[in-house]
Amino acid sequence: MLVTSWSWFDGGVCEDKAKDSHCKGGREVSAPESSSRPQRKSFPAQMLRIAAYARPYTRRITVGVVLVLLGTMFSLVYPIGIAAVVDTAVGSGDERLLHVFSICVLGLFVLGAVVGFSGNYLLDSTGEYLVLDLRKKLLSNLLKLDLAFFHSQRAGDLTARLTSDTASIRHAVTDTGVSLLNQGLMLVGSAGVMVYLNWKLALIVTLLAPVTTVLSRRFGTFFQEISRQAQLRNAESNAIAHEAISGIPLVKSMSRRDFEVAKYEAALKALQKERTLLVRTDAWFRGLVAVSTSLAVVAIFWFGGMQVLAEQISAGELVAFLFYVQNISGCFASFAQLYADLNQAAGASSRVFDLLDIEPKISDEARPDVASTCSGIVEFDDVGFGYTSNGIKVIDGLRMTVGGGSVVALVGNSGCGKSSLLHLLLRLYDVNAGQIRIDGVDIREYPLAWLRERVTLVSQDVFLFSGSVRENIRYGNLEANDKEVERAARFAQAHDFVAKLDEGYDTEVGDRGVKLSGGQRQRIALARAFLRKPKILLLDEATSGVDYAIENKILASVIEWGKREGITTIIVTHRLNSIRISDRVAVLDGGRLIEEGSYDELVSRGGKLAALLEAGILRDFDEGVEGKVAETKFLAPSTKVRSVKLSSSVI
Numbered sequence: 001m002l003v004t005s006w007s008w009f010d011g012g013v014c015e016d017k018a019k020d021s022h023c024k025g026g027r028e029v030s031a032p033e034s035s036s037r038p039q040r041k042s043f044p045a046q047m048l049r050i051a052a053y054a055r056p057y058t059r060r061i062t063v064g065v066v067l068v069l070l071g072t073m074f075s076l077v078y079p080i081g082i083a084a085v086v087d088t089a090v091g092s093g094d095e096r097l098l099h100v101f102s103i104c105v106l107g108l109f110v111l112g113a114v115v116g117f118s119g120n121y122l123l124d125s126t127g128e129y130l131v132l133d134l135r136k137k138l139l140s141n142l143l144k145l146d147l148a149f150f151h152s153q154r155a156g157d158l159t160a161r162l163t164s165d166t167a168s169i170r171h172a173v174t175d176t177g178v179s180l181l182n183q184g185l186m187l188v189g190s191a192g193v194m195v196y197l198n199w200k201l202a203l204i205v206t207l208l209a210p211v212t213t214v215l216s217r218r219f220g221t222f223f224q225e226i227s228r229q230a231q232l233r234n235a236e237s238n239a240i241a242h243e244a245i246s247g248i249p250l251v252k253s254m255s256r257r258d259f260e261v262a263k264y265e266a267a268l269k270a271l272q273k274e275r276t277l278l279v280r281t282d283a284w285f286r287g288l289v290a291v292s293t294s295l296a297v298v299a300i301f302w303f304g305g306m307q308v309l310a311e312q313i314s315a316g317e318l319v320a321f322l323f324y325v326q327n328i329s330g331c332f333a334s335f336a337q338l339y340a341d342l343n344q345a346a347g348a349s350s351r352v353f354d355l356l357d358i359e360p361k362i363s364d365e366a367r368p369d370v371a372s373t374c375s376g377i378v379e380f381d382d383v384g385f386g387y388t389s390n391g392i393k394v395i396d397g398l399r400m401t402v403g404g405g406s407v408v409a410l411v412g413n414s415g416c417g418k419s420s421l422l423h424l425l426l427r428l429y430d431v432n433a434g435q436i437r438i439d440g441v442d443i444r445e446y447p448l449a450w451l452r453e454r455v456t457l458v459s460q461d462v463f464l465f466s467g468s469v470r471e472n473i474r475y476g477n478l479e480a481n482d483k484e485v486e487r488a489a490r491f492a493q494a495h496d497f498v499a500k501l502d503e504g505y506d507t508e509v510g511d512r513g514v515k516l517s518g519g520q521r522q523r524i525a526l527a528r529a530f531l532r533k534p535k536i537l538l539l540d541e542a543t544s545g546v547d548y549a550i551e552n553k554i555l556a557s558v559i560e561w562g563k564r565e566g567i568t569t570i571i572v573t574h575r576l577n578s579i580r581i582s583d584r585v586a587v588l589d590g591g592r593l594i595e596e597g598s599y600d601e602l603v604s605r606g607g608k609l610a611a612l613l614e615a616g617i618l619r620d621f622d623e624g625v626e627g628k629v630a631e632t633k634f635l636a637p638s639t640k641v642r643s644v645k646l647s648s649s650v651i
C-alpha cells in the first residue's frame, strides 16, 4: 500500500508549534523509521525456529539420530557384558570364558563407537549446512533493509551477528544438540536398565533429578541474560576494532593508535567482566551438579555393597550398576554444560532473529502494469522529507520537473538537500510527503529493481570492492563482456590509466580501492555507472576528484551520450563547467527550489545563483590547472552544449 503523505502534512498538526524552529511553516516532519522492530521471542520459540531451519535435512537427521540411538544402545549393553564377565567368567575361574567374554565386550564397545561416530558425523555436518543457510538468509535480509537502518548500526556489530552469533547457534545445534540426544538416550536407557536390575538402587539415583532441575531453573535465566550481555560486549569490541581498521588512514594521520587501543581495551574489559561472571556461574552450576551426583554414587556404593554382603545381588550386578550410575552422573554433568550452551545460543539466536525479523519500510509493492520503456521525465511534486523525528525538514515542499533527456544542474549551499533529493529519486529513502514521478507514475509504484535499473547514482564518496578493476566496473552490469567494460572505462576517461596499471583491468584495487587515487576511483565508479546504461543518471559531485581537462571530457561524453540516448542527467555540483553545460540550473535553498532557468538567465537575474557565484560557492577551476583549453570552451558565457568537443569514445 502506498503512503502518499505523512501526518505532518495532514493540515495543522503542528499549529501550536508554528514558532518552533523544528516546525517550519506549521508542519512537522515525522522520522522515517528505518525498519519495523520485532518482538523478543521466548527461549523455546527460538529453539523451534532454529529447528525449522533443519527441515530440508530431515533425511540426514533421521539417519543420524537412528545411528546415534544404536550407538547409545551398544553403550547401554556393555555394562551387562561386564557383569557377565565378573559373575560367570571370573566367578567360575574359567579363563577361556574370560577371554571370549572380554572379546565380546570389546566388540560391543567398538561397534557402539563406530555407529555412534557415524551418527554424530551426520548430525554435525548437517549443523554446518544449517548455519550456512542461516548466514545466507541473514545477509540477504540485511541487504534488503533500508539505508536508514544501517545509519543506526555499527558495521562491526552486524558482522558479529553474522559470524560469532551464528557460530554459537551452530555450536548449539551440532555439538549441543547431538550431545543432548546422546546424553538423553543414555540417561533414559541407563535408568531403564537400572530399574530392571534393581529398582531400590535405581530409586536413589532418581533423587538426582529434582536437585538438577532446581539448579537448572535457578541458574538458567541468569545464564541467558549474562550470555546476551557478553555477546553485546563482544559485538561492541568487534565494532571498535573494525572501525579502527577501516579508519586506519585517519588513525595514523592523527596519531590515535593509543587512543584506539585504549577504547578497545575498555570494551574488552567490559566483555571480560561478563565472561568472568559467565564462567563463575557456570563453574558453580557444574560444581553443585557434580557434588549431588557424587553423593548419589557414594550412596549406591554403600547401599549396593550392603546388598552384596546380604547376598541379595551379585558383585557383577553391583559393578554393572556402578557403570550405569557413572553414565547417569556423566549425563547430569554434561546437561549442566549443555544447558549453559543452549542459553548462550538463545542469547545469540535472539540477536540473529532480531535481524531476520526486521522488515524494510521501503516497500516493493509495484503496480503490475508498469511500462518497460522509460522516457526519463522526472517530477518532484510538493516533496517533503526529513531524516529524524525532531521535525527538521531537509526537503520542504519542493516542486520541479526535469524533462526527459535533459541535463539539470542542482546547486545550492552545503546542506541544502541536494544529495538527499537524489537519494529520494533512487528510493534509498521514501518521501514523507508529496510524490516523485517518473513518466507520470509515482516511483513507489515501480518495482524497486525496475527503478534502480533505470536510475543510477554516482556519488562523491566512491566505494570500490576489493577485487580487480574489471570486477569493479562489471558490478554495474554483471552480463557485460570485456569489450563493454573497456568501452565504459574509455567513456569515463579511465582506460588510459587502467592500461598503465601492472595488470591492466586485472589489477587488484585493494580494500575499498586504496591502491587507486581518489580521481581514479571516481572514474572507475563512473565507468561502472555508464555500463548500466541508465535512463536517468545522477551525478553527485561525481567528478570532484578528477582534473579539469579530464572532467570536461567526461562531461562532454555524458552530454553527447545523453542527447543521443535521451538520458536524463541531474548533476549536483559546485563547478561552473558542469553548470554551464546543463540545459537548466535548479537552485535549492533550505530544501526548497528557489530559482530555475538557464545559467545565463539566472546570472542576469541577480538572485541566489548570482549570490552563490559572488560568495565563491560556485566556482571555476583555479588558474593554471591542467586542461585550460577545454575549460575556456565551457567558460564562455553562452556556450551551447553542441559546441563541446565530443569525446571519441561513446557507449
Ligand SMILES: Nc1ncnc2c1ncn2[C@@H]1O[C@H](COP(=O)(O)OP(=O)(O)OP(=O)(O)O)[C@@H](O)[C@H]1O
Pocket: 151, 387, 388, 394, 412, 413, 414, 415, 416, 417, 418, 419, 420, 421
Ligand atoms: N543520513 C542522514 N541522517 C540524518 N541527517 C542527514 C543524513 N544525511 C544528510 N542529513 C542532513 O540532511 C541535510 C541535507 O544533506 P544533503 O547531504 O542532502 O546536503 P547537500 O546539499 O547535498 O550538501 P553538500 O553540498 O554539502 O553535499 C543536512 O543538514 C545533513 O546534515
